[in-house]
Amino acid sequence: MTRFGQPWSLRARLTAGAVALSAVTLMTALTLFLGMERVGDRMQAALNAEARMTRYGTLSSQVSTFLVIATEAVQRGVPREERMQRLEPVAENIGATFILIRSDLERAVGEAEASGIDRQSRHATQSITLARMEAQLRSTLTGLDRGGQDVPVLRAHIDAFASSFDPLLNEAVNGEAMFRRETLKGIETLRRQMIWAAAAMVVLSLLMVAGFTLGLVRPQFRRLEQLRGTARRIGQADFDVALPETRGDEIGALFSETNRMAAALAARQAHVQAEWGRLEEEIAQRTAELRAANAQLEAVDARRRRFFADVSHELRTPLTVILMEAQIGRQTLADGAEIFGTIESRAARLNRRIDDLLRVARSDSGELALDPGPVALAETLRAVVDEVGAECRSAGITLETEAGEGTVLADPNWLRQVLVGLVRNAIRHARDGGKVRIVAAGDTAAVIDNGPGIPAEAQSRIFDRFAQGRKDSAGFGLGLALAKWVIEAQGGEIAVTSPVPDGERLGRAPGTKVSVRLPVAEG
The missing domain is CATH 1.20.1330 (f41 fragment of flagellin, N-terminal domain)
Structure with missing residues (x-):
């Protein structure tokens, strides 16, 4: 017509x-x-x-x-x-x-x-x-x-x-x-x-x-219906279609547009396939490079762990000799008992530093090993005070302790290192307060400072991993992220409270309290 x-x-x-x-x-x-x-x-x-x-x-x-x-x-x-x-x-x-x-x-x-x-x-x-x-x-x-x-x-x-x-x-x-x-x-x-x-x-x-x-x-x-079938084929990524363009009405125009769309999609598909092939080649190349880099990192990490082991072995041998000689001198020479006792305590502290060095290295490599057992909190507090007492005095901070009865199930060295790290955090961030208290009783130990406190919006990120310890510290401090991992791996909990409640606050400043709770040791 x-x-x-x-x-x-x-x-x-x-x-x-x-x-x-x-x-x-x-x-x-x-x-x-x-x-x-x-x-x-x-x-x-x-x-x-x-x-x-x-x-x-x-x-x-x-x-x-x-x-x-x-x-x-x-x-x-x-x-x-x-x-x-x-x-x-x-x-x-x-x-x-x-x-x-x-x-x-x-x-x-x-x-x-x-x-x-x-x-x-x-x-x-x-x-x-x-x-x-x-x-x-x-x-x-x-x-x-x-x-x-x-x-x-x-x-x-x-x-x-x-x-x-x-x-x-x-x-x-x-x-x-x-x-x-x-x-x-x-x-x-x-x-x-x-x-x-x-x-x-x-x-x-x-x-x-x-x-x-x-x-x-x-x-x-x-x-x-013919157009619907063609649309179904296009929806299934089959672009090899050719609708008849013999009529100039609206459906004929739609046929023409559909043919042009199918041709454009076919060209786009060819381009995408070519790009996909190029991307797969690039991914394969990057994967090979990553594997080579991982191999190099593994080699570096293996050398680092071997280095730590060798250093620890080389240091422990003379330290063992020093400890033995100090013990013999303290026992045999009455006049030198105090001097040899100081040498013996310093050698024992250095031996613990070597143990800390190995634990930190293992934690970084994913080989962290815990050896939980019954630990008296009062004894752990004495070891912590013995390790960080000099640092507190040097920083002008009064270190107070309040130890009660309590035995928990934990790795003694890691628990000591966690508490030492918390005290060093207080020394670094709350020096102006001039006072730090360690409280231990039952199944909980807490470190309380008299610093400016932690803003509420930052408390949810306080346990994110950050630089561990002080660079000028004699030991290897633990970050709060590692402390959280160590405590929770032993079935415990760690929490921060700031400002400190009125009954526990050390002064006028808001202060911060970090609490560690561990399972109670049976028997």
Whole structure:
């Protein structure tokens, strides 16, 4: 289908089909409306004829009454004045009926103008008949008024009226009856015409719907189904599609766009595959480089651990000799007991530093080993004070201890190192407070300082891993992250509180309290 040499668009064809169907529907409705209007007019004409026949029946009754009264008055010899008084009301009723019938006929003549001259002439004939009946009535009344008391003359007037009026009335009634029959017959004819017209419209509508469906809708649905199948293939990454581009309508344009989209996606897929291959090569290259770097790191780490082991071995051998010589000198030389005792304690402290060095190295390499056992907290506090007492005095900090009864299940060296690290943190961050207290009782040990405290927003990150210990410290301090790992690995808990509660605070400053809780040793 073309329009001005160009193919019609799908929208134009759908619109044309809808307009055609709407036109048929409108024609059907208009036909039914006009038919119903004509049926209504004819029904009204039949009803009007029925009404006029009813009025003629009323007129017949009134005339019969008139004849009865007139005949009775003549037979009894009623005087003229009295006779006319009796007939006057009946005559007035008959006159009123004549007026109504005449009005009905005038209205019928006006309604018959659209029906043709024949019906108009019939109604005019009815009017002439009505006029003749009125003339008969007036003539009879005149004769009864002027006839005096001559009974034969009066009876002659009455008989003449009865013999002439009745045929006229029958003629009028028969005319209305014929008109009614013709009207009803016309209604039946019109009904059949409307049935045929409606059937023709239905057939035409069905043919148009069938043509619209078979010629336009179904082909477009087939094309849409073809497009849906193509879209499914594209969704499955199959871009080798080619929809026919033979029509210039909207679906044809959609076919063209889909073909272009599939071609673009195919090109994009080829580009992505090429990039993916290049990325895989680069990943393989980077992986090989990482493996080489990991191998180098493992070698470096192995050398570092071997270095620590060698250093520890080389240091422990002379330290063992020093400890033995110091013990022998302290036991054999009375004058040098104090000097050899100092040498022995310093050598023992240096031996612990070597152990700390090995533990830190193992923790960094993931080889941290714990050896938990029963540990008296009071004894651990003494070892901590012995190790960090000099550092506190050098920093101008008073170190207080409060030790109660309590034995926990922990690695003694690691527990000592955790508490030493907490005290060194206090020395570094709370030096201005001038006071640090170590409290141990039951299953808990805590380090409390008199420093500025820790902001609330920073307390959630306080156990993140950071630089361990002080660079100028004689030992290897532990960061809070490593302390948390060590304590929790032994089934314990570590927590920070800042500011310190009033009952435990060491001064006016907010202060910080780090608590360590460990399982209680049984037995």
